[in-house]
Amino acid sequence: MAEAIQISVRTLVEHVYRSGSIDSRFRSSSTLHDGTRIHQMIQKTYGESEQKEVYLRAEVKAGDLSYIIDGRCDGLLFRDDGVVIDEIKSYSQTSEQIQQGGYPVHWAQAKLYAFMYAKDNDLQKITVQLTYVHVDTLEKIYFQKRYHTPELEVFLEHVMKVYSPYANLLANHRRKRNESCKELSFPFESYREGQRKLAGGVYKSIFDKKNLFAKAPTGIGKTISTLFPSVKAIGEGHLDKVFYLTAKTITRTAAEEAFKKMRSCGLCMSTVTITAKDKVCFKEETNCQKDYCEFANGYYDRINDAILDILSNETGMTREIIEIYAKKHTVCPFEFSLDLAYSADSIICDYNYVFDPRVSLKRLLEDQKKSTALLVDEAHNLVDRGREMFSSSLNKDVFLQLKKEFKGVNKSLFDAASKLNAWFLALKKENPDKHEFTLDHLDNELLDSLIQFVEITEQALSIEASPTLLEAYFIVNNFLKINEFLDEHYVIYVEKVKNDLNVKLFCIDPSKLLHQMGKGYRAKIFFSATLSPLNFYQDLLGGQEDDYVLSIPSPFSSDQVDVYIHPLSTRYGDRERTKESIAAGIQSLIKKRPGNYLIFFPSYQYLLAVYEQFKQQNEETKTTIQAAGMTEPEREAFLDAFKPNQLETLLGFAVLGGIFSEGVDLIGDRLNGVVVIGVGLPQLCFERNLIRDHFNQLNKNGYDYAYVYPGMNKVLQAGGRLIRSEEDFGTIVLIDDRFLQRQYQQLLPSEWQMFTIGSL
The missing domain is CATH 3.40.50.300 (P-loop containing nucleotide triphosphate hydrolases)
Incomplete structure (x- = not known):
């Protein structure tokens, strides 16, 4: 009997009910924090007998497939007229849809929780409540509907009917994939000298749930020697997904070619290549707003059909293939590639999608890491890339420009920018003869001023967009985020460039953060021809004492x-x-x-x-x-x-x-x-x-x-x-x-x- 498909309530309803457009206009960085704060605020008002974060689960059969659907409802309330499922949502701007009765996706989520609880507790009726809270004013809007349990069962059947074509497609593909992975032979007549040893080392590392540092000479075929054993590990049930991480476009092509070669030998495996947004954008300017870009406008109304179409017809989803289908369905090619990454067996992308805390695909694999391997190609590049990812800088000129722009226009912004500009000037005066110098720490005055600047900027940007202000907002936010990482692996230094002053939080040793960002994956394989000396790279790439190490001599004379x-x-x-x-x-x-x-x-x-x-x-x-x-x-x-x-x-x-x-x-x-x-x-x-x-x-x-x-x-x-x-x-x-x-x-x-x- 086929294993049941596990899916969260949220993932299920978002797939079926998501709609609308991509909109990259300003959103506060504190959205997630606000949501948590508001959930906790509402949950504190619950009575003693009422419950919060209640885990609910249902086993459902739809067509030939079985599903385990689960999740946590925000609140379980007990009233005189029966049980109420409470779903709490925060919002920051006036929303017509809220005034009209709430979002369909939110109703769907709450209704599935209601069905699960009603079914488990033999209830004939149950009430669903949506609680919307404004993040600033804390104004509350409540919507309630009462449902009979058979109504909710019909609703669930409808949701599963809409979701089933996608689920069936994936289930059929995975059966073929697993069988083809098992049967696949090495796609060349013979192994080159050293290849078998590398492939064996990779497979053993995946099997043993270990990390591997492999120095393997140029020319032996490292790409196929790491991908082939990973594919075999999928066939044996040790893996479900593989990330092939690269620093350069040219090595991404090598991975695509290796998969193409294995497909020609019978492999049935889907791969998606993620290309930077600026490179694949169809518009002259990368501006993801519905009133500017037709590929952003209504994206979520069309994306499910686009995904079904490409997955039904393609396995190697390269940049070129993704662009063809993106144009066909009028969807953003970059967001399309990210959405496809949920379904793909292998993802070929830059290091930063896994290791950079600012852009990593956290939404992608948090629950799947244990069955995912990271293949880090040309891993020697990750040392300096890691330093770059975990460092951040601020310069005086940004605040001087803002001071000029908002003088007489916005007093709060002018004062906030002036305060920061003054801090830089004071630092300059304290060190008149130094062009470069270090600081022991960042003083609280600066950090408080930066936090205040972010708060004032968020208010200003929610009313009117200013490119200069938006850029400054992201710079300051990033600086504050990196500041949270400061420890003995960092140095804070100041650099004078003409009249400007730059303060940099410089990550000297990226090992701790690289290890942290890579935590949870079944195996990480770091490989390069020039991972030499090995102990240096182990040291700086976050290696641990029990990691495997492999050094393969050159097969060439x-x-x-x-x-x-x-x-x-x-x-x-x-x-x-x-x-x-x-x-x-x-x-x-x-x-x-x-x-x-x-x-x-x-x-x-x-x-x-x-x-x-x-x-x-x-x-x-x-x-x-x-x-x-x-x-x-x-x-x-x-x-x-x-x-x-x-x-x-x-x-x-x-x-x-x-x-x-x-x-x-x-x-x-x-x-x-x-x-x-x-x-x-x-x-x-x-x-x-x-x-x-x-x-x-x-x-x-x-x-x-x-x-x-x-x-x-x-x-x-x-x-x-x-x-x-x-x-x-x-x-x-x-x-x-x-x-x-x-x-x-x-x-x-x-x-x-x-x-x-x-x-x-």
Whole structure:
């Protein structure tokens, strides 16, 4: 017998009764808090014998499926004329629909609770009450209806009839999915060396409910080696959902291709790719309001049909597929992808949808985490991304601008902005000669002023929208949210930039918060070719003592690559002096070994300086350059220029750590060599020095943590573009005298250790 489908009352009625439009106009950040406050306020008025948060449950058969429907009703009241189910809702603005008798979705929720209680207690009649409370005025509006239990039973049958097509579709799909996952064989003729070990490590980690840190070499096929065992774990009932998390669009494509390959071998599994809202928006301006965007207007009236349509016809829901169906049904493609994520077996998306406290998909998986695995691709990127997610800053100019904008227009706002501007001015005067300095703590005066600013701004924005004020509101709110995380993993620092002053809550060590945000998932698999040294990444990615660790040696032979170390200084002060020698070295390389080369530089300015020097003597050599802010078509054109078996040499000038140094596959003769200029160290700066000092105080090598490991990671990623299969052969040239120092050399992969010193 098939297992019963468990669904909450709220999820069920929202699916059947949601209607209306997406509206991204201002909403107070305190909405959730207000709702809780108002629920508690009303529940305190209940009599002694009356109950709150009462758990109710019903088993229902609809068609071929069985359901367990459950939830907690807000109040169970006992009156002389019978039992009352109370459903409490808060609202912040005048609502015509409330005046007209309440929202259908709220009635539906309360009626299902009423049916459950009446059925369990053999009641013939029961009263349903909706209690609406205004968050500011606390004005209460009550609606009551009395129902016979058979009426409520008919209502439930109607709800299930509307929900059933979606539920049947999912149930049928899951049966096929589980069977196909069980039967699926590895979708290639054989495993590459190292692949089976990685796949085995992933499966064992999922089976044992453990986290895995895996260093696996470039070119062995990490994407399929992590996805295939996850798919098999679904077939064995250990998993129900997989997140494939990436930092870059190009690695998302690799995951889509891996699923496509498995589908060609019989897999029946749905995947959805979530693309950033700004990228997929159909309108010129991303403005999610019904009076501007037809895809937002009436979105909830059409979304169920759109979901049924796409799930009935597609399994690989890529950006392109989602856009086709979004246009067909006139729904927002971004919100569409989020709604599809509820139903999909696998979600391919950016790290931030899981780890960033501001944008994570909390509504998606809170109750499903135990059967979900996170596959974190190119996990070395998550260290700096984590720092970015958990940091926040405020600058003086924001409040100065608001002060000017609202002078004589809104006294409360003008005073609030003036107060904050004055705080920054006082801080500036206290530190006249310092351009960068740390603070031990944020004083209460600032925090009180920021909270007051938020309250005044919420009132102003509920009346009239101001883009400057709205942006400031989000900045301040984010700052206050991050302030709640402050502990020994943070440093507060101040930076002067011309006349402006910036205060930053800087997350030096993201490990605690990454661990916290990833809690509850069955398994987390962190993998990368450059997760080296492993203990550094375990330390900063929130690893625990009982996590599994796997380091797979490269399957590729040192005979496949010729490595040269050219000991020139590429330090900032020496760049002008050595650029001519570097250009001459590149010229010598392509003369002796013609072909397609990627040449990586530590900065764009340095790239241009050497490029110009090279072109003076080599006008005829074909070149292509990574430009700042390239569009996706421009990126594709850059890579398309690297064609196999070209008769003339092509040099691609790119930035180390940029879009072309990771996740790029130029197989065979499309790439014959890589030149890396410099050891990739981040630029010396106050922030990096804070990282260094922090880890020095913990008796770790702070300089390595702040500079050497992140820098050499970029070098290894860039060099990893070259050898992608057993048939590939090529040349790597490392230009910097520091590559001969033990500190850097020990971080080079074993197949690079047989190097030759000197230029070609």
